[in-house]
Amino acid sequence: MKKSVRIGSRESKLALIQSRLVESYIRSLDKEWDPQIVAMKTTGDRILDRTLDQVGGKGLFVKELDKALRDGTTDISVHSLKDVPMEIPDELPLIAYSVREDPRDVIVYPAGSREPDETKPIGCSSRRRVMQLNRIFPDMTFESVRGNVQTRLRKLDEGQYGAIILAAAGLMRLGLENRIGRYFTVEECIPAAGQGIIVIQGRRGGDYSFLDGFDSRDSRIAAAAERSFVTYLNGGCTSPVAAHGVISGEKLVLYGFYCGDSDDRGIPGKEQIALTGDTAEDTAAAAALGIHLAQSLRRSVR
16 A cells, blocks of 8 residues: 655745655655655745745745645645744644755856846845845845746846845755856855755654654754754844854854844844854754854844
8 A cells, every 4th residue: 555645845946856855765765655746836935026024024935835734735844944934833843854955155147147247236135145245245236036046047147136146055956056156155154044954844743754764963953053043033034143053073063143133234243153062962952052152142242
């Protein structure tokens, strides 16, 4: 008898590619598994004429997927972790984290160019990115750009922007790494919490042991530190808050970026690096490190 698994996914090309990675993993377990992708358009995908903070934040990208999980239409959901709100419903836990793809942010130039068109703005909707990249592009302006990756690239190539900022992971998964003009180091632009990680969400009490081989311990540990940092500082999708954890041996290196609530003038915020020797084995300790760094940075910008 076939073992059915219905996988909830956004219907964008990138989201479907990520969901197919999960589908392929499940199919590889044995021939009895029969995973099926259930694609749907989320509210966040429909509203493209306003920034996310104007219409409800990251929750708009998971609202429909959460409903499908709750009512049994799907069995699991697949998300980009950076799009998942910090507050997770108790009944819909995150159950598996993928190996992390390249987490860095990148700049993309118009097709055929090797540098930005400085007569036009850089397309970027993230205050986190803008406030960090102002230091690298002090003479250029930034304007919001919405839509999926292909839509943003089309707007760039049509001449609406002089360059756009994207995540390397999305371009790589789409096979578009040839469009990357430059990678920003983590020190230049600290990524969004969870960037590069695919996460699977399920229902409380479900048996998801079949996903054990998909789950990455390093991604889970790093995500715990990053998300606790952002949660403590109450950072949403447009807040100038970022965190990135790197596990090296038994150490977790956590990079944090934070600007005070009153600092909305494009002034770069404070940055700090924290080291620990014992959190690489423990999500609770990693989360505590995130809070410790958040407390330190909050004090430093007062």
